[in-house]
Amino acid sequence: MFNQIAFGEKLRNHRKIKGLTQEEVAEKIGVSGQAVSKWEKGDCLPDCYNLKMLGIIYQISVDTLLDTEELETIDPITGIFNKRHFLNYAHTLVEKARRRQENCYLLSMDIDNFKRINDNYGHKVGDKVLIELTSRIQSAIRSIDLFARFGADELVLFMTDTNDLGIQKAAERIRKHICDKKFEYGEVSLDITLCIGISKVIDFAMDKAIQNTMDKAMSDANNALISAKKDGRNRVRYSDFNLYSPRPSET
Numbered sequence: 001m002f003n004q005i006a007f008g009e010k011l012r013n014h015r016k017i018k019g020l021t022q023e024e025v026a027e028k029i030g031v032s033g034q035a036v037s038k039w040e041k042g043d044c045l046p047d048c049y050n051l052k053m054l055g056i057i058y059q060i061s062v063d064t065l066l067d068t069e070e071l072e073t074i075d076p077i078t079g080i081f082n083k084r085h086f087l088n089y090a091h092t093l094v095e096k097a098r099r100r101q102e103n104c105y106l107l108s109m110d111i112d113n114f115k116r117i118n119d120n121y122g123h124k125v126g127d128k129v130l131i132e133l134t135s136r137i138q139s140a141i142r143s144i145d146l147f148a149r150f151g152a153d154e155l156v157l158f159m160t161d162t163n164d165l166g167i168q169k170a171a172e173r174i175r176k177h178i179c180d181k182k183f184e185y186g187e188v189s190l191d192i193t194l195c196i197g198i199s200k201v202i203d204f205a206m207d208k209a210i211q212n213t214m215d216k217a218m219s220d221a222n223n224a225l226i227s228a229k230k231d232g233r234n235r236v237r238y239s240d241f242n243l244y245s246p247r248p249s250e251t
Contacts, residue, residue: 005042012040013073013081016146017089019096044161075149077127078134086148090158090214093146094201097160098211101204104160105167106214108197108221109137109174112233114153121188128185129192133178139179141170156218158201171196171236179234193234197225 015025022036041141073085081089097104111117111133118126134147134155142149146158157174159167175196183190203210212220220239228235 004024005073008040008042011036015040015223016144017073019092055094058181060088061184078130078149080134080138080155081146081148083148084223086146086150086156087214090146093158093160094214101191102161103163103203104158104201105162106199106217106221107157107167107171107174108160108199108218108224108225109155109157109194110187110229111153112193112195112229117192121190125188125190127153129183129190132183133194137174140215156221161198164203167198168236168238171198175234175236195225195228195233196236197221197223198236199224 015022018052022040023033023063026033026036028136050157073081075082094104096102114126114129117129130149130153134149137155138147141159144160148156150156159170162170175194179191179193183192197220199212199217200210201212201214201217224237224239228237230239
């Protein structure tokens with residue numbers, strides 16, 4: 001039986017992979033942008049012709065689109081993208097940002113004391129924390145942002161078309177979405193926090209454009225993350241304090 005909600009989720013993921021807007025998908029298929037928006041929300045069933053056209057757009061069969069493709073790109077626990085897909089697709093987004101002269105940033109995130117959660121409450125609770133935490137982050141970011149799980153409790157986020165102030169607000173919004181509300185699982189009530197390290201990949205706002213490689217940006221973001229851990233956890237830190245002048249994060 002066709003699952004409209006599952007189809008909508010897969011359509012959003014594949015549209016991200018190809019870097020298409022809803023309007024671009026609609027134009028290729030010959031429908032309205034409103035129709036594509038409804039499909040992604042699971043509000044209406046696309047007809048057979050449009051399903052075939054979607055398969056052509058993504059150069060895969062409809063069966064693959066609906067069933068198997070996501071296994072290669074999606075983390076099985078959290079449902080967000082995995083490391084393999086992030087590394088493959090981030091380079092495409094960087095090149096697109098260069099052509100469009102859009103700023104882009106990399107955020108490296110790590111749950112504070114996650115090992116202690118697994119040790120004290122077991123991996124089932126740890127998995128529940130991961131699932132809820134990634135869901136909270138998704139509710140705090142845009143649909144165009146690339147979000148993935150890199151490791152046990154390591155998450156990465158690629159954001160484009162913003163600036164230093166915008167990225168600072170986004171990072172603080174994410175941090176507060178996690179720490180402002182307890183994680184509740186029956187008798188288990190947990191205060192969860194995370195640290196965020198941020199680096200610039202491309203910045204056209206300066207007199208001389210900053211254009212780092214993805215490897216350099218990831219290294220800078222990880223170093224900023226380490227700094228946040230050393231500063232007391234539940235922090236947002238930046239790879240260049242002179243550029244960002246961040247205020248200390250408040251718990």
